[in-house]
Amino acid sequence: MNPQRILGIVLLVVGIILFAFGLNATESVTDTVSEGLTGKYTDKTTWFLIGGIAMALVGGAMALFGGGRSRSVIS
Numbered sequence: 001m002n003p004q005r006i007l008g009i010v011l012l013v014v015g016i017i018l019f020a021f022g023l024n025a026t027e028s029v030t031d032t033v034s035e036g037l038t039g040k041y042t043d044k045t046t047w048f049l050i051g052g053i054a055m056a057l058v059g060g061a062m063a064l065f066g067g068g069r070s071r072s073v074i075s
Contacts, residue, residue: 001067008062011055019052 025031025045034042041049 004066005063008059008064008066011059012063013059015052015054015056015059017052018048018055022046022048022052 022045025048026035026041031041031045034040040046
């Protein structure tokens, strides 16, 4: 398996884990109070959610499209 695809799979898994942490953090007491008062989540929770989604998308793209056949130039 191509190293770029392996890296893509790793990024995908880590992104899903970060997103799960973000979803779990949305139900904490701090975030519930913050969301009730301001209408938005804390910065830490927001970064977990956005970072997890972004990392999962990049990792998925690398796993699917990365590492096509490379051409070797024979001189």
